[in-house]
Amino acid sequence: MTGGIKPKHQRLVLLFVALVALVGAGLLAAWALRNQADYFYLPSEIVAESPEPGRGMRLGGMVEMGSIETQEDGVTIHFVVGDGEASVPVSFTGIAPALFVEGSGVIAEGTMDADGTFVASNLLAKHDENYVPRELEHMTADQVRAQVEATLE
Amino acid sequence: MHGFANPARFLRLAKWLTPLLLVSGIVVTLAALVWGYTNVPPDRLMGDSVKILFIHLPVAWLGMGGWTAIAIASFVELVWRHPLASIAARAAAVPGAVFAFLCLATGSIWGRPTWGTWWVWDGRLTSMLVLLFLYLGYIALSSALAREGASSRIAAIFGLVGAVNVPIINRSVVWWNSLHQPPSLTMGKSAIDPVYLYPLLVAVLGFSLLFGAVVLMRMRTILAEMQAEARLRRKAMQAAEGV
Numbered sequence: 143m144t145g146g147i148k149p150k151h152q153r154l155v156l157l158f159v160a161l162v163a164l165v166g167a168g169l170l171a172a173w174a175l176r177n178q179a180d181y182f183y184l185p186s187e188i189v190a191e192s193p194e195p196g197r198g199m200r201l202g203g204m205v206e207m208g209s210i211e212t213q214e215d216g217v218t219i220h221f222v223v224g225d226g227e228a229s230v231p232v233s234f235t236g237i238a239p240a241l242f243v244e245g246s247g248v249i250a251e252g253t254m255d256a257d258g259t260f261v262a263s264n265l266l267a268k269h270d271e272n273y274v275p276r277e278l279e280h281m282t283a284d285q286v287r288a289q290v291e292a293t294l295e
Numbered sequence: 296m297h298g299f300a301n302p303a304r305f306l307r308l309a310k311w312l313t314p315l316l317l318v319s320g321i322v323v324t325l326a327a328l329v330w331g332y333t334n335v336p337p338d339r340l341m342g343d344s345v346k347i348l349f350i351h352l353p354v355a356w357l358g359m360g361g362w363t364a365i366a367i368a369s370f371v372e373l374v375w376r377h378p379l380a381s382i383a384a385r386a387a388a389v390p391g392a393v394f395a396f397l398c399l400a401t402g403s404i405w406g407r408p409t410w411g412t413w414w415v416w417d418g419r420l421t422s423m424l425v426l427l428f429l430y431l432g433y434i435a436l437s438s439a440l441a442r443e444g445a446s447s448r449i450a451a452i453f454g455l456v457g458a459v460n461v462p463i464i465n466r467s468v469v470w471w472n473s474l475h476q477p478p479s480l481t482m483g484k485s486a487i488d489p490v491y492l493y494p495l496l497v498a499v500l501g502f503s504l505l506f507g508a509v510v511l512m513r514m515r516t517i518l519a520e521m522q523a524e525a526r527l528r529r530k531a532m533q534a535a536e537g538v
Contacts, residue, residue: 154374161370161455168459172470180472181417202472239411241340249474266410271479273345273487275336 182249188260189228195256201230202249202268210244223248223260234262241267302518305379309511316508324501331494338491340409347405349495353502355398358426359461361391361506362454365433366461369454372447379514381447384454385437386513390506392430399423410474418467419475422460429457441517 182202247268372380
Protein backbone atom coordinates (compact mmCIF):
# COMPACT_ATOMS: atom_id res chain seq x y z
CA MET A 143 0.00 0.00 0.00
CA THR A 144 2.11 2.90 -1.15
CA GLY A 145 0.33 6.22 -1.76
CA GLY A 146 -2.28 6.95 -4.40
CA ILE A 147 -6.01 6.40 -4.24
CA LYS A 148 -7.44 2.97 -4.80
CA PRO A 149 -9.36 2.83 -8.13
CA LYS A 150 -12.40 1.67 -6.18
CA HIS A 151 -12.39 4.85 -4.08
CA GLN A 152 -11.72 6.98 -7.14
CA ARG A 153 -14.81 5.51 -8.82
CA LEU A 154 -16.84 6.09 -5.66
CA VAL A 155 -15.88 9.77 -5.53
CA LEU A 156 -16.39 10.27 -9.27
CA LEU A 157 -19.80 8.64 -9.23
CA PHE A 158 -20.78 10.60 -6.15
CA VAL A 159 -19.90 13.89 -7.87
CA ALA A 160 -21.77 12.77 -11.00
CA LEU A 161 -24.85 11.91 -8.92
CA VAL A 162 -24.82 15.28 -7.15
CA ALA A 163 -24.64 17.04 -10.54
CA LEU A 164 -27.44 14.82 -11.87
CA VAL A 165 -29.77 15.44 -8.95
CA GLY A 166 -28.98 19.15 -9.14
CA ALA A 167 -29.87 19.19 -12.83
CA GLY A 168 -33.10 17.30 -12.16
CA LEU A 169 -34.12 19.67 -9.40
CA LEU A 170 -33.33 22.71 -11.57
CA ALA A 171 -35.45 21.28 -14.38
CA ALA A 172 -38.34 20.59 -12.01
CA TRP A 173 -37.99 24.10 -10.57
CA ALA A 174 -38.08 25.62 -14.05
CA LEU A 175 -41.23 23.64 -14.77
CA ARG A 176 -42.96 24.70 -11.59
CA ASN A 177 -45.61 26.87 -13.26
CA GLN A 178 -45.81 25.18 -16.65
CA ALA A 179 -46.39 21.76 -15.11
CA ASP A 180 -49.38 22.89 -13.05
CA TYR A 181 -52.49 21.11 -14.23
CA PHE A 182 -54.86 23.97 -13.44
CA TYR A 183 -55.06 27.60 -12.31
CA LEU A 184 -56.31 28.55 -8.85
CA PRO A 185 -59.14 31.12 -8.55
CA SER A 186 -56.72 33.67 -7.03
CA GLU A 187 -54.44 33.32 -10.08
CA ILE A 188 -57.39 33.79 -12.45
CA VAL A 189 -58.64 36.85 -10.55
CA ALA A 190 -55.12 38.36 -10.45
CA GLU A 191 -54.31 37.76 -14.12
CA SER A 192 -57.84 38.14 -15.55
CA PRO A 193 -57.20 36.08 -18.71
CA GLU A 194 -58.85 37.22 -21.93
CA PRO A 195 -62.31 35.70 -22.64
CA GLY A 196 -62.34 32.69 -24.93
CA ARG A 197 -58.90 31.29 -23.96
CA GLY A 198 -59.14 27.60 -23.02
CA MET A 199 -57.87 26.76 -19.54
CA ARG A 200 -58.51 24.71 -16.42
CA LEU A 201 -59.70 26.13 -13.14
CA GLY A 202 -59.23 24.13 -9.94
CA GLY A 203 -60.37 24.71 -6.37
CA MET A 204 -63.00 23.91 -3.79
CA VAL A 205 -66.72 24.06 -4.55
CA GLU A 206 -67.95 26.59 -1.99
CA MET A 207 -70.58 25.39 0.48
CA GLY A 208 -74.16 26.21 -0.49
CA SER A 209 -73.15 27.51 -3.90
CA ILE A 210 -74.47 24.77 -6.23
CA GLU A 211 -77.67 25.92 -7.95
CA THR A 212 -79.41 23.77 -10.53
CA GLN A 213 -80.99 25.96 -13.22
CA GLU A 214 -84.52 25.58 -14.57
CA ASP A 215 -83.46 23.45 -17.56
CA GLY A 216 -82.32 20.76 -15.09
CA VAL A 217 -78.91 20.11 -16.65
CA THR A 218 -77.17 23.45 -16.11
CA ILE A 219 -75.56 24.11 -12.76
CA HIS A 220 -74.03 27.27 -11.36
CA PHE A 221 -71.52 27.11 -8.53
CA VAL A 222 -68.59 29.03 -7.07
CA VAL A 223 -65.01 27.73 -6.98
CA GLY A 224 -62.76 29.25 -4.33
CA ASP A 225 -59.30 28.74 -2.87
CA GLY A 226 -59.68 30.71 0.36
CA GLU A 227 -58.36 33.91 -1.23
CA ALA A 228 -60.56 34.48 -4.26
CA SER A 229 -63.52 32.83 -5.91
CA VAL A 230 -64.82 32.44 -9.46
CA PRO A 231 -68.42 31.72 -10.49
CA VAL A 232 -68.75 28.72 -12.80
CA SER A 233 -71.51 27.57 -15.12
CA PHE A 234 -71.64 24.00 -16.44
CA THR A 235 -74.14 22.16 -18.62
CA GLY A 236 -73.95 18.37 -18.60
CA ILE A 237 -73.46 15.42 -16.29
CA ALA A 238 -71.23 16.13 -13.29
CA PRO A 239 -69.05 13.29 -11.89
CA ALA A 240 -70.39 11.43 -8.84
CA LEU A 241 -67.80 12.93 -6.51
CA PHE A 242 -68.76 16.50 -7.44
CA VAL A 243 -70.19 17.83 -4.16
CA GLU A 244 -70.03 21.06 -2.17
CA GLY A 245 -66.92 21.44 -0.05
CA SER A 246 -64.90 19.13 -2.27
CA GLY A 247 -62.28 19.73 -4.95
CA VAL A 248 -63.12 20.23 -8.61
CA ILE A 249 -61.28 20.94 -11.85
CA ALA A 250 -63.30 22.70 -14.54
CA GLU A 251 -62.15 22.84 -18.18
CA GLY A 252 -63.49 25.76 -20.21
CA THR A 253 -63.17 29.48 -20.88
CA MET A 254 -63.89 32.80 -19.15
CA ASP A 255 -66.77 34.73 -20.63
CA ALA A 256 -67.03 38.53 -20.85
CA ASP A 257 -68.84 39.05 -17.52
CA GLY A 258 -66.31 37.06 -15.45
CA THR A 259 -68.11 33.72 -15.30
CA PHE A 260 -66.11 30.59 -16.08
CA VAL A 261 -68.05 28.52 -18.63
CA ALA A 262 -67.02 24.89 -18.13
CA SER A 263 -67.28 22.28 -20.86
CA ASN A 264 -66.07 19.45 -18.62
CA LEU A 265 -65.83 18.82 -14.87
CA LEU A 266 -63.35 16.55 -13.09
CA ALA A 267 -63.85 15.74 -9.43
CA LYS A 268 -60.72 15.91 -7.31
CA HIS A 269 -60.43 13.44 -4.47
CA ASP A 270 -58.58 14.48 -1.32
CA GLU A 271 -56.07 12.31 0.52
CA ASN A 272 -58.55 11.21 3.21
CA TYR A 273 -60.10 7.75 3.15
CA VAL A 274 -63.04 7.52 5.58
CA PRO A 275 -65.88 5.00 5.72
CA ARG A 276 -69.42 6.40 5.53
CA GLU A 277 -70.33 5.32 9.05
CA LEU A 278 -67.42 7.25 10.54
CA GLU A 279 -67.84 10.45 8.58
CA HIS A 280 -69.48 12.50 11.32
CA MET A 281 -67.66 10.98 14.28
CA THR A 282 -64.81 12.59 16.15
CA ALA A 283 -61.38 10.97 16.11
CA ASP A 284 -61.96 9.42 19.57
CA GLN A 285 -65.28 7.91 18.55
CA VAL A 286 -63.63 6.48 15.45
CA ARG A 287 -60.88 4.89 17.52
CA ALA A 288 -63.42 3.36 19.90
CA GLN A 289 -65.43 2.06 16.95
CA VAL A 290 -62.39 0.49 15.34
CA GLU A 291 -61.28 -1.12 18.60
CA ALA A 292 -64.77 -2.54 19.07
CA THR A 293 -64.66 -3.99 15.54
CA LEU A 294 -61.26 -5.56 15.97
CA GLU A 295 -62.11 -7.24 19.28
CA MET B 296 -20.11 -7.49 0.57
CA HIS B 297 -17.88 -9.59 -1.66
CA GLY B 298 -18.96 -12.62 0.33
CA PHE B 299 -21.61 -13.04 -2.34
CA ALA B 300 -19.26 -12.37 -5.25
CA ASN B 301 -19.19 -16.10 -5.73
CA PRO B 302 -22.52 -16.99 -7.33
CA ALA B 303 -22.45 -20.48 -5.75
CA ARG B 304 -22.88 -18.95 -2.32
CA PHE B 305 -25.70 -16.70 -3.52
CA LEU B 306 -27.38 -19.64 -5.26
CA ARG B 307 -27.30 -21.72 -2.07
CA LEU B 308 -29.05 -18.88 -0.22
CA ALA B 309 -31.51 -18.17 -3.05
CA LYS B 310 -32.45 -21.84 -3.34
CA TRP B 311 -34.34 -21.89 -0.04
CA LEU B 312 -35.16 -18.16 0.14
CA THR B 313 -37.04 -18.13 -3.20
CA PRO B 314 -39.80 -20.62 -2.31
CA LEU B 315 -40.05 -19.09 1.16
CA LEU B 316 -40.67 -15.59 -0.27
CA LEU B 317 -42.97 -16.91 -2.98
CA VAL B 318 -45.23 -18.97 -0.72
CA SER B 319 -45.39 -16.35 2.05
CA GLY B 320 -45.97 -13.64 -0.59
CA ILE B 321 -48.91 -15.52 -2.12
CA VAL B 322 -50.42 -16.26 1.30
CA VAL B 323 -50.02 -12.72 2.67
CA THR B 324 -51.24 -11.03 -0.54
CA LEU B 325 -54.31 -13.27 -0.82
CA ALA B 326 -55.11 -12.74 2.88
CA ALA B 327 -54.81 -8.95 2.51
CA LEU B 328 -56.98 -8.90 -0.62
CA VAL B 329 -59.66 -11.17 0.87
CA TRP B 330 -59.66 -8.98 3.97
CA GLY B 331 -59.76 -5.79 1.92
CA TYR B 332 -62.44 -6.97 -0.51
CA THR B 333 -64.85 -8.60 1.92
CA ASN B 334 -64.48 -6.91 5.30
CA VAL B 335 -64.08 -3.22 4.56
CA PRO B 336 -66.88 -0.62 4.53
CA PRO B 337 -67.35 1.65 1.47
CA ASP B 338 -65.69 5.08 1.48
CA ARG B 339 -67.91 8.09 2.25
CA LEU B 340 -67.46 9.52 -1.26
CA MET B 341 -65.99 6.82 -3.47
CA GLY B 342 -68.10 3.90 -2.26
CA ASP B 343 -66.75 0.45 -3.05
CA SER B 344 -64.26 1.70 -5.61
CA VAL B 345 -61.97 2.59 -2.67
CA LYS B 346 -61.02 -1.09 -2.58
CA ILE B 347 -58.82 -0.82 -5.65
CA LEU B 348 -56.48 1.06 -3.29
CA PHE B 349 -55.30 -2.31 -1.92
CA ILE B 350 -53.77 -3.10 -5.31
CA HIS B 351 -53.04 0.39 -6.62
CA LEU B 352 -50.87 1.65 -3.77
CA PRO B 353 -48.65 -1.46 -3.29
CA VAL B 354 -47.94 -1.75 -7.04
CA ALA B 355 -47.27 2.00 -7.26
CA TRP B 356 -44.74 1.83 -4.41
CA LEU B 357 -43.09 -1.27 -5.85
CA GLY B 358 -42.99 0.28 -9.32
CA MET B 359 -40.88 3.07 -7.81
CA GLY B 360 -39.10 0.63 -5.47
CA GLY B 361 -38.04 -1.47 -8.46
CA TRP B 362 -36.23 1.46 -10.05
CA THR B 363 -34.67 2.38 -6.71
CA ALA B 364 -33.32 -1.18 -6.58
CA ILE B 365 -31.97 -0.84 -10.14
CA ALA B 366 -30.25 2.44 -9.16
CA ILE B 367 -28.64 0.95 -6.04
CA ALA B 368 -27.50 -2.15 -7.93
CA SER B 369 -26.12 0.08 -10.72
CA PHE B 370 -24.18 2.14 -8.17
CA VAL B 371 -22.72 -1.01 -6.61
CA GLU B 372 -21.82 -2.30 -10.06
CA LEU B 373 -20.07 0.89 -11.15
CA VAL B 374 -18.11 1.44 -7.93
CA TRP B 375 -17.33 -2.07 -6.62
CA ARG B 376 -17.74 -4.04 -9.87
CA HIS B 377 -19.76 -6.57 -7.94
CA PRO B 378 -20.53 -9.47 -10.33
CA LEU B 379 -24.09 -10.01 -9.04
CA ALA B 380 -25.11 -6.33 -9.18
CA SER B 381 -25.87 -6.14 -12.89
CA ILE B 382 -27.76 -9.44 -12.69
CA ALA B 383 -29.85 -8.09 -9.79
CA ALA B 384 -30.60 -4.89 -11.72
CA ARG B 385 -31.69 -6.83 -14.80
CA ALA B 386 -33.81 -9.11 -12.63
CA ALA B 387 -35.63 -6.21 -10.95
CA ALA B 388 -36.50 -4.46 -14.23
CA VAL B 389 -39.25 -6.77 -15.49
CA PRO B 390 -41.31 -7.03 -12.27
CA GLY B 391 -40.78 -3.28 -11.78
CA ALA B 392 -42.17 -2.59 -15.25
CA VAL B 393 -45.14 -4.92 -14.63
CA PHE B 394 -45.92 -3.12 -11.37
CA ALA B 395 -45.60 0.32 -12.97
CA PHE B 396 -48.01 -0.81 -15.70
CA LEU B 397 -50.45 -2.22 -13.11
CA CYS B 398 -50.27 1.07 -11.22
CA LEU B 399 -51.26 3.00 -14.36
CA ALA B 400 -53.99 0.49 -15.28
CA THR B 401 -55.60 0.35 -11.81
CA GLY B 402 -55.28 4.12 -11.47
CA SER B 403 -57.04 4.62 -14.79
CA ILE B 404 -59.86 2.24 -13.83
CA TRP B 405 -60.18 4.06 -10.51
CA GLY B 406 -60.05 7.50 -12.11
CA ARG B 407 -63.06 6.93 -14.37
CA PRO B 408 -65.69 6.63 -11.58
CA THR B 409 -64.03 9.00 -9.09
CA TRP B 410 -62.50 11.83 -11.15
CA GLY B 411 -64.67 11.35 -14.22
CA THR B 412 -61.80 10.59 -16.60
CA TRP B 413 -59.55 7.69 -17.57
CA TRP B 414 -56.47 9.81 -18.03
CA VAL B 415 -55.16 13.35 -17.65
CA TRP B 416 -51.69 14.73 -18.30
CA ASP B 417 -51.04 15.99 -14.79
CA GLY B 418 -47.68 15.78 -13.03
CA ARG B 419 -48.24 12.48 -11.21
CA LEU B 420 -49.75 10.49 -14.07
CA THR B 421 -47.25 11.78 -16.62
CA SER B 422 -44.18 11.10 -14.46
CA MET B 423 -45.46 7.57 -13.72
CA LEU B 424 -45.90 6.93 -17.47
CA VAL B 425 -42.33 8.17 -17.97
CA LEU B 426 -41.22 5.58 -15.38
CA LEU B 427 -42.89 2.80 -17.40
CA PHE B 428 -41.10 3.98 -20.57
CA LEU B 429 -37.79 4.13 -18.66
CA TYR B 430 -38.32 0.50 -17.60
CA LEU B 431 -39.03 -0.58 -21.19
CA GLY B 432 -35.91 1.26 -22.39
CA TYR B 433 -33.81 -0.28 -19.62
CA ILE B 434 -35.05 -3.80 -20.37
CA ALA B 435 -34.33 -3.37 -24.08
CA LEU B 436 -30.85 -1.92 -23.44
CA SER B 437 -29.71 -4.36 -20.74
CA SER B 438 -30.94 -7.47 -22.58
CA ALA B 439 -29.33 -6.28 -25.83
CA LEU B 440 -26.01 -5.77 -23.99
CA ALA B 441 -26.28 -9.21 -22.40
CA ARG B 442 -27.06 -10.82 -25.76
CA GLU B 443 -24.02 -9.18 -27.37
CA GLY B 444 -21.90 -10.19 -24.41
CA ALA B 445 -21.00 -6.51 -23.92
CA SER B 446 -20.31 -4.79 -20.61
CA SER B 447 -23.47 -3.78 -18.76
CA ARG B 448 -21.92 -0.48 -17.66
CA ILE B 449 -24.04 1.59 -20.07
CA ALA B 450 -27.19 0.03 -18.61
CA ALA B 451 -25.92 0.87 -15.11
CA ILE B 452 -25.43 4.53 -16.07
CA PHE B 453 -28.95 4.54 -17.55
CA GLY B 454 -30.23 3.02 -14.29
CA LEU B 455 -28.64 5.81 -12.26
CA VAL B 456 -29.75 8.65 -14.55
CA GLY B 457 -33.32 7.30 -14.66
CA ALA B 458 -33.45 7.37 -10.85
CA VAL B 459 -33.91 11.15 -11.08
CA ASN B 460 -37.53 10.44 -12.04
CA VAL B 461 -38.33 8.59 -8.79
CA PRO B 462 -38.27 11.62 -6.44
CA ILE B 463 -40.09 13.61 -9.16
CA ILE B 464 -42.95 11.07 -9.10
CA ASN B 465 -42.98 11.23 -5.32
CA ARG B 466 -43.01 15.05 -5.17
CA SER B 467 -45.16 15.68 -8.27
CA VAL B 468 -48.37 16.11 -6.27
CA VAL B 469 -46.67 18.52 -3.86
CA TRP B 470 -44.75 20.68 -6.35
CA TRP B 471 -47.49 21.07 -8.94
CA ASN B 472 -51.27 21.42 -8.99
CA SER B 473 -52.50 18.02 -10.09
CA LEU B 474 -55.69 16.02 -10.38
CA HIS B 475 -54.11 13.25 -8.32
CA GLN B 476 -54.44 13.94 -4.60
CA PRO B 477 -51.44 14.63 -2.32
CA PRO B 478 -49.89 11.66 -0.47
CA SER B 479 -52.11 9.96 2.12
CA LEU B 480 -49.23 8.26 3.88
CA THR B 481 -46.28 10.36 4.96
CA MET B 482 -43.67 9.71 7.64
CA GLY B 483 -45.63 8.71 10.74
CA LYS B 484 -48.88 10.24 9.52
CA SER B 485 -51.86 8.66 7.81
CA ALA B 486 -54.95 10.26 6.29
CA ILE B 487 -56.32 6.77 5.70
CA ASP B 488 -58.80 5.44 8.23
CA PRO B 489 -57.48 2.37 10.15
CA VAL B 490 -60.15 0.11 8.60
CA TYR B 491 -58.43 0.66 5.22
CA LEU B 492 -54.89 1.19 6.50
CA TYR B 493 -54.31 -2.24 8.11
CA PRO B 494 -55.28 -4.41 5.12
CA LEU B 495 -53.38 -1.92 2.94
CA LEU B 496 -50.15 -2.36 4.91
CA VAL B 497 -50.55 -6.15 4.82
CA ALA B 498 -51.05 -5.93 1.03
CA VAL B 499 -47.86 -3.83 0.73
CA LEU B 500 -45.96 -6.55 2.65
CA GLY B 501 -47.46 -9.33 0.52
CA PHE B 502 -46.71 -7.67 -2.82
CA SER B 503 -43.16 -6.85 -1.60
CA LEU B 504 -42.53 -10.52 -0.75
CA LEU B 505 -43.80 -11.50 -4.22
CA PHE B 506 -41.53 -8.88 -5.79
CA GLY B 507 -38.53 -10.30 -3.91
CA ALA B 508 -39.42 -13.84 -4.98
CA VAL B 509 -39.66 -12.86 -8.65
CA VAL B 510 -36.33 -11.00 -8.50
CA LEU B 511 -34.58 -14.03 -6.97
CA MET B 512 -36.16 -16.38 -9.53
CA ARG B 513 -35.02 -14.17 -12.39
CA MET B 514 -31.51 -13.85 -10.92
CA ARG B 515 -31.27 -17.66 -10.73
CA THR B 516 -32.51 -17.97 -14.31
CA ILE B 517 -30.00 -15.42 -15.60
CA LEU B 518 -27.14 -17.16 -13.72
CA ALA B 519 -28.22 -20.55 -15.09
CA GLU B 520 -28.33 -19.15 -18.63
CA MET B 521 -24.85 -17.67 -18.24
CA GLN B 522 -23.53 -20.99 -16.92
CA ALA B 523 -25.11 -22.95 -19.74
CA GLU B 524 -23.65 -20.55 -22.28
CA ALA B 525 -20.17 -20.76 -20.74
CA ARG B 526 -20.36 -24.57 -20.78
CA LEU B 527 -21.43 -24.61 -24.46
CA ARG B 528 -18.57 -22.28 -25.35
CA ARG B 529 -16.09 -24.51 -23.50
CA LYS B 530 -17.40 -27.60 -25.31
CA ALA B 531 -17.19 -25.87 -28.66
CA MET B 532 -13.57 -24.91 -27.97
CA GLN B 533 -12.69 -28.46 -26.88
CA ALA B 534 -14.32 -29.79 -30.03
CA ALA B 535 -12.35 -27.32 -32.15
CA GLU B 536 -9.09 -28.33 -30.45
CA GLY B 537 -9.90 -32.01 -30.89
CA VAL B 538 -10.13 -31.73 -34.68
